[in-house]
Amino acid sequence: MDDAQMEARLDLLRLEHRDLDTAIAALAATGVPDQLQTARLKKRKLRLRDEIAMIEDELIPDIIA
Template identity: 45%
Template sequence: MAMTDEELPLTEELNQLEQEHSNLNQLIDDCLNQGENDLDQLTTQRLKKRKLFIKDRIAYIKSILYPDIVA
């Protein structure tokens, strides 16, 4: 299936967001494994918020690229 001109930028953004989401997973795990202090908790909290935003954006882009077709 060939991509349209509208789908190509969305697909590229989707790939970038999925990579960033994966990187954030690793970074959050690293922060949690280092121990808990106030700075680590604040950093982890911010990273988790960013990860959630990215997850929502990924879901939105996928809904555009791969709509549910009810027949």
């Protein structure tokens, strides 16, 4: 995967991460939030965060001092 593809993937992951924030907030705002669904969304959000961090690490070159 070249840098442009990685940047595009990173943008999509960040968008999905923000969408999950919105979904979790909306689910919490309901009268009786679904704990199982909330846990699944949060778990997905954590996986996205890890993937985002991995791609960012690949895009930023290591600098040896």
